Amino acid sequence: MSPRFPLVMMLMATSLLAGQATKSGQKTAFSLQALATSVTSMTATPSTISFSATDPDLGPYSGNSAATVVFALSGGKTTKAWSVTVTAGTSTFSGCTTIPTSSVKASCASVAVNNSSGTAGTGTCSAAGTLSTTALTVATGKEGSLTDTYTITINFLFTDSWTYIAKTSPTCPLTLTYSLTAA
Numbered sequence: 001m002s003p004r005f006p007l008v009m010m011l012m013a014t015s016l017l018a019g020q021a022t023k024s025g026q027k028t029a030f031s032l033q034a035l036a037t038s039v040t041s042m043t044a045t046p047s048t049i050s051f052s053a054t055d056p057d058l059g060p061y062s063g064n065s066a067a068t069v070v071f072a073l074s075g076g077k078t079t080k081a082w083s084v085t086v087t088a089g090t091s092t093f094s095g096c097t098t099i100p101t102s103s104v105k106a107s108c109a110s111v112a113v114n115n116s117s118g119t120a121g122t123g124t125c126s127a128a129g130t131l132s133t134t135a136l137t138v139a140t141g142k143e144g145s146l147t148d149t150y151t152i153t154i155n156f157l158f159t160d161s162w163t164y165i166a167k168t169s170p171t172c173p174l175t176l177t178y179s180l181t182a183a
Contacts, residue, residue: 037080037143037182042071044178049156050171056160063156066109069178070151076143078119082182084152085135089175096172099164102130104174108138109153118146125152135179143182 049063069084088101111123121144126137139152166172 037076037082038074039180039182040072040074040147042069042178042180044069048173051156051158053158053160053166056162056164060105060157060159063158067154067156068151069154070149071180072147072149073121073143073182074147076121076145076148076182078121078142078145080143080183081140082121082143082150082180083137083140085137085179085181086131086154087135087177087179088131088133089177091133093166093172093174095170096164096166099166099172101132101174103159103161103164104131105129105157105159106131106136106138107155107157109155110151111139111141111153112151113141113144114149114151115144116147116149118144120144121148121150123150123152131174131176 045068046065049065049067051061051063053059053061071084073082086106088104091101093099093101105128107128108125111125113121113123115121121142123139123141125139129136138154139150141150
């Protein structure tokens with residue numbers, strides 16, 4: 001039986017407030033404006049992606065599924081940017097501390113934008129990179145003028161090594177967090 005390495009998915013969405021500061025004499029006043037962009041939904045599927053590594057000489061190994069991150073923005077402005085990042089929760093797989101997070105590469109395969117009204121937003125894949133506890137940007141784009149749904153497909157590739165000691169039971173999970181920033 002080959003070792004299995006699941007990636008467990010988590011989500012975090014951040015929407016930044018547009019603020020304005022004015023100065024009058026020595027008194028500073030802040031005027032908070034309404035939230036420029038609303039994140040109306042965000043999901044990541046599947047919740048687990050597994051790698052079955054049987055021989056380090058035969059790899060690298062693709063995950064058993066691509067990840068799909070879907071989010072919707074409304075009330076955006078075409079001059080404002082968004083970005084999606086992925087971050088590993090730890091520097092090694094849980095329970096298999098000889099397997100570093102950096103043995104997994106994340107690669108955005110596509111970004112699709114579904115525009116329901118107004119000017120459509122845009123989306124572009126970022127360069128592939130290795131996972132770590134530092135955020136890796138997987139996709140960026142510009143907001144649409146009204147409501148858009150963005151679908152990002154991400155592939156994961158595991159590079160095995162003879163120095164990695166894995167278990168078949170229990171599995172060795174690695175928790176990932178996807179973050180969305182929309183300004």
